[in-house]
Amino acid sequence: MIHWLILPIVLPAFxxxxxxxxxxxxxxxxxVFSLFGAVALIAVGxxxxxxxxxxxxxLYRLSDWAxxxxxxxxxxxxxxxxxxxxxxxxxxxxxxxxxxxxxxxxRHFHALFxxxxxxxxxxxxxxDLFNLFVFFEVLxxxxxxxxxxxxxxxxxxxGVQYVLYNLLGSTLFLFALGAIYAETGTLNMADLAQxxxxxxxxxxxxxxxxxxxxxxxxAIKAAVVPLHFWLPSSYAEAPGPVASLFAIMTKxxxxxxxxxxxxxxxxxxxxxxxxxxxxLLPAALxxxxxxxxxxxxxxxxxxxxxFSVIGSMGMVMVAIALFTPEGIAxxxxxxVHSTLAAGxxxxxxxxxxAGRANLDLTAQPQVAGARLTSAMFFVAAIAMVGVPPLxxxxxxxxxxxxxxxxxxxxxxxAVILGASLLSLVGFGRAGSTVFxxxxxxxxxxxxxxxxxxxxxxxxxxxxxxxxxxxxxxxxGPATAYATAISQQLFGPExxxxxxxxxxxxxxxxxxxxx
Amino acid sequence: MELLVASAIGILTASGLYLxxxxxxxxxxxxxxLLTYAVNVFLFASGRLTVGAPPILTDATRYTDPLPQxxxxxxxxxxxxxxAVVVMIALGAYLGGNDDQVDDLIPASDAEDRT
Numbered sequence: 001m002i003h004w005l006i007l008p009i010v011l012p013a014f015x016x017x018x019x020x021x022x023x024x025x026x027x028x029x030x031x032v033f034s035l036f037g038a039v040a041l042i043a044v045g046x047x048x049x050x051x052x053x054x055x056x057x058x059l060y061r062l063s064d065w066a067x068x069x070x071x072x073x074x075x076x077x078x079x080x081x082x083x084x085x086x087x088x089x090x091x092x093x094x095x096x097x098x099x100x101x102x103x104x105x106x107r108h109f110h111a112l113f114x115x116x117x118x119x120x121x122x123x124x125x126x127x128d129l130f131n132l133f134v135f136f137e138v139l140x141x142x143x144x145x146x147x148x149x150x151x152x153x154x155x156x157x158x159g160v161q162y163v164l165y166n167l168l169g170s171t172l173f174l175f176a177l178g179a180i181y182a183e184t185g186t187l188n189m190a191d192l193a194q195x196x197x198x199x200x201x202x203x204x205x206x207x208x209x210x211x212x213x214x215x216x217x218x219a220i221k222a223a224v225v226p227l228h229f230w231l232p233s234s235y236a237e238a239p240g241p242v243a244s245l246f247a248i249m250t251k252x253x254x255x256x257x258x259x260x261x262x263x264x265x266x267x268x269x270x271x272x273x274x275x276x277x278x279x280l281l282p283a284a285l286x287x288x289x290x291x292x293x294x295x296x297x298x299x300x301x302x303x304x305x306x307f308s309v310i311g312s313m314g315m316v317m318v319a320i321a322l323f324t325p326e327g328i329a330x331x332x333x334x335x336v337h338s339t340l341a342a343g344x345x346x347x348x349x350x351x352x353x354a355g356r357a358n359l360d361l362t363a364q365p366q367v368a369g370a371r372l373t374s375a376m377f378f379v380a381a382i383a384m385v386g387v388p389p390l391x392x393x394x395x396x397x398x399x400x401x402x403x404x405x406x407x408x409x410x411x412x413x414a415v416i417l418g419a420s421l422l423s424l425v426g427f428g429r430a431g432s433t434v435f436x437x438x439x440x441x442x443x444x445x446x447x448x449x450x451x452x453x454x455x456x457x458x459x460x461x462x463x464x465x466x467x468x469x470x471x472x473x474x475x476g477p478a479t480a481y482a483t484a485i486s487q488q489l490f491g492p493e494x495x496x497x498x499x500x501x502x503x504x505x506x507x508x509x510x511x512x513x514x
Numbered sequence: 515m516e517l518l519v520a521s522a523i524g525i526l527t528a529s530g531l532y533l534x535x536x537x538x539x540x541x542x543x544x545x546x547x548l549l550t551y552a553v554n555v556f557l558f559a560s561g562r563l564t565v566g567a568p569p570i571l572t573d574a575t576r577y578t579d580p581l582p583q584x585x586x587x588x589x590x591x592x593x594x595x596x597x598a599v600v601v602m603i604a605l606g607a608y609l610g611g612n613d614d615q616v617d618d619l620i621p622a623s624d625a626e627d628r629t
Binding site for chain 2: 130134137140141144148151152153156157159160161163164167168170171174175177178179181182185
């Protein structure tokens with residue numbers, strides 16, 4: 001049994017209380033431990049990814065109880081990739097936080113940050129649906145604290161909306177879990193995969209309702225239209241680096257949809273076969289279109305980026321809704337790209353605040369450090385819009401290529417291309433207003449010039465951009481790996497046998513000698 | 515008993531949903547609390563309703579499914595914590611802004627456009 005698998009959850013779970021209890025008044029110690037945690041998580045994530053790359057499915061049984069009875073953690077190619085991606089994003093966000101001193105504007109930033117990481121890592125690794133709910137709550141309750149970090153009435157109001165919306169989402173999740181348990185008598189994902197397939201086609205009412213409820217819950221997390229209303233305000237009002245970390249949270253929803261709807265309710269399952277084409281695909285196309293219209297209509301830079309996140313999640317969902325191996329592979333490539341691009345854009349938004357009264361898209365005096373900030377905005381916008389040469393373009397190409405065989409190919413292509421044009425215009429207008437027109441505006445003489453953001457801020461945002469460039473240059477190996485992940489997802493035999501047939505306590509009804 | 519439990523869940527959910535659609539934070543929080551009560555009973559019922567049976571497998575043939583009870587316990591703790599958090603944040607927003615509407619404030623620039 002590989003004990004490494006639980007480390008991404010245990011490490012932040014120990015660091016966070018330590019930071020609260022022992023290092024409460026020592027910001028330097030908090031920063032050192034927080035950074036140490038992120039670097040260690042990257043190391044563990046990379047180690048697990050190397051292990052999983054061979055196609056091996058790692059299993060960790062908590063307290064050694066055998067699978068359907070105890071909770072298991074499962075590490076396959078997909079989960080280890082997401083763990084590594086989260087850890088990498090967390091490191092650069094932390095560098096930015098330390099550089100911009102965001103952590104000094106309120107209390108307990110680093111502790112909440114570690115709890116947030118614990119929840120996200122747990123959600124990616126768990127092999128049990130109820131445990132997934134618990135980790136969702138862990139990441140949510142930490143995100144509530146992070147979202148209202150540093151306070152302020154506007155932020156608190158947005159926080160109330162965010163918390164209430166997610167509270168309703170959690171309630172819906174519990175209803176779905178109750179329905180699934182009532183129908184099948186299990187909540188272990190591998191066990192569910194086998195039992196759902198056995199349900200007689202005439203008696204699938206309950207399980208179909210559960211499948212739709214579950215899809216809605218994950219769609220709320222992934223901010224798919226019409227369940228996206230929580231996202232724009234909360235992402236725009238959250239502190240910049242927190243919004244940047246939240247870029248991975250929408251992907252938790254996407255991950256959960258991929259996991260549950262390839263393993264438990266696969267596309268060939270007769271009871272839920274039409275779910276993806278009837279509901280998910282139109283909703284995804286709508287989010288893509290609405291997100292990019294929002295980019296065009298936004299009056300503030302942070303809202304513009306928030307809407308571009310909705311649009312890019314729409315793009316991910318379009319690829320997922322195809323539910324072909326090619327579609328999922330394209331979605332995975334795009335998920336990595338979209339996380340890095342959205343993370344970088346939110347950090348750059350925060351950089352733009354230096355020397356500006358607000359983020360309104362109006363001509364105001366030039367921001368401090370405009371030369372570098374505007375260049376980075378340019379690169380990040382290119383990536384997000386998806387024009388050559390960066391990875392957004394490649395990802396979009398992969399998705400469109402995967403959609404060729406789909407009966408709705410015309411719609412998919414039309415919406416993707418139209419939305420790209422809209423976002424291109426939206427980002428172009430925003431960039432030229434914020435950075436270009438600013439040259440014509442004279443700063444008022446009596447105000448002292450704002451200091452440019454520190455080097456670490458640029459390292460944080462620039463690091464994510466560098467990763468985007470690497471994601472583009474290594475597109476060949478990256479797509480090959482995404483294809484390997486998707487093959488593993490569509491051939492879950494190894495996952496099922498590893499989870500259900502590895503002996504532990506209570507397997508075969510009797511206790512094994514240990 | 516099935517009818518009683520089912521209608522209790524239904525009424526709780528319906529009133530909860532109605533309250534959630536209100537515009538002030540207090541009724542909305544009450545609504546989410548009612549919804550979490552409804553879901554707790556629902557989870558409890560997902561292991562089938564059995565009266566007077568132990569939640570443990572003895573040599574007797576009659577037993578209650580213990581797992582939903584464990585799930586409900588987890589759900590209660592989580593929803594209790596979440597409600598406490600939302601009450602605190604809502605209080606902060608109310609005391610800071612002297613207004614407890616849930617929906618968005620219209621930014622000053624937009625308000626000028628609309629008038």
